[in-house]
Amino acid sequence: MDFDNVAIQATRRGILRGAGALAGGWALSHIFPNAIASATPGFAQQSGSASSDALAAARARFGKVPIESTKLSENLTLLRGPGGNVVVLSGKDGKLLVDTFTQLAWDRFKKALDEISKAPVKLAVDSHWHWDHTDNNANVRAAGATLIAHENTLKRLKETHDLDVIGLHFDPSPENALPQRTFKESYQLNFSGEHVALGHLAPAHTDSDIYIHFQKANVLHMGDVFFNGIYCYIDKGTKGSIGGMIAGATKMLAMVDNETKIVPGHGPLGNKADLRKFRDMMVTARARVQKLKSSGKSLEQAVAAKPLSDLDPQWGQGVLSGDAFVHVIYTTL
Numbered sequence: 001m002d003f004d005n006v007a008i009q010a011t012r013r014g015i016l017r018g019a020g021a022l023a024g025g026w027a028l029s030h031i032f033p034n035a036i037a038s039a040t041p042g043f044a045q046q047s048g049s050a051s052s053d054a055l056a057a058a059r060a061r062f063g064k065v066p067i068e069s070t071k072l073s074e075n076l077t078l079l080r081g082p083g084g085n086v087v088v089l090s091g092k093d094g095k096l097l098v099d100t101f102t103q104l105a106w107d108r109f110k111k112a113l114d115e116i117s118k119a120p121v122k123l124a125v126d127s128h129w130h131w132d133h134t135d136n137n138a139n140v141r142a143a144g145a146t147l148i149a150h151e152n153t154l155k156r157l158k159e160t161h162d163l164d165v166i167g168l169h170f171d172p173s174p175e176n177a178l179p180q181r182t183f184k185e186s187y188q189l190n191f192s193g194e195h196v197a198l199g200h201l202a203p204a205h206t207d208s209d210i211y212i213h214f215q216k217a218n219v220l221h222m223g224d225v226f227f228n229g230i231y232c233y234i235d236k237g238t239k240g241s242i243g244g245m246i247a248g249a250t251k252m253l254a255m256v257d258n259e260t261k262i263v264p265g266h267g268p269l270g271n272k273a274d275l276r277k278f279r280d281m282m283v284t285a286r287a288r289v290q291k292l293k294s295s296g297k298s299l300e301q302a303v304a305a306k307p308l309s310d311l312d313p314q315w316g317q318g319v320l321s322g323d324a325f326v327h328v329i330y331t332t333l
């Protein structure tokens with residue numbers, strides 16, 4: 001499989017360019033349009049149309065990522081593929097999806113859903129507003145599903161965005177791709193034999209993050225508040241911060257037990273120990289970057305100081321390089 005994976009490095013000028021191919025099926029080539037990033041100095045400041053092209057390129061590349069299916073319980077299935085991790089609840093009331101993969105994977109996504117069961121898709125949940133989790137919103141609505149999300153997902157999908165660090169531009173989503181049912185704090189439902197609890201997390205990765213807890217099966221989907229085994233992206237533009245990520249992970253650690261299957265937004269299926277490792281890594285990384293920032297170091301000086309060099313071999317191989325993660329932390333402190 002050629003995932004054409006890319007790490008992002010913050011250069012001394014604070015401009016981000018793609019660098020290097022990485023191994024590993026779960027890395028996030030789709031959100032890092034390396035070709036354009038490498039070729040375009042000042043990438044982060046480029047025009048909307050150029051970064052829209054970057055989105056098209058990312059969609060095309062990610063549309064090829066295979067979908068792998070793993071059974072989590074009698075009626076829950078994890079699909080890993082083009083846009084992170086989708087969880088499917090299937091039973092007598094129909095199917096409920098968490099997240100929707102990317103657009104060009106829709107036909108394969110439908111096929112994977114049909115292979116689970118013939119039950120119709122009735123409900124779909126967006127874990128947060130980002131495109132790699134919501135890109136098939138219109139398709140799942142057209143297939144008959146009602147879309148549920150936090151109220152800030154609806155708000156953010158109606159806006160124009162230029163994502164910091166990864167440099168992608170988003171126009172407002174069309175009406176038919178918007179969530180129809182939203183909530184502010186929590187939302188619970190009984191569906192297809194499960195009790196599903198949705199809850200808002202204070203701004204962490206974005207200000208639209210929710211967790212989805214399948215309480216009977218003891219399965220938790222955390223969206224992008226959990227990147228399992230890899231440095232995480234944080235969206236400063238929609239109020240994400242390293243402090244919020246740490247608080248969100250800590251809150252979820254208190255909610256799960258040692259048996260809980262924890263689905264990250266990106267990375268392999270995890271458990272409580274994996275989530276704790278991720279939280280502890282963020283605590284360590286934040287303290288080191290905070291020390292540099294507090295001592296008056298500029299962003300470029302903080303990146304050049306390589307404060308995470310001992311962590312990079314373990315955490316910097318999937319999504320962000322250590323340099324890019326320092327950049328993300330520094331700018332959200």
Ligand SMILES: [Zn+2]
Nearest residue numbers: 128130205224
């Ligand atoms: Zn995200």
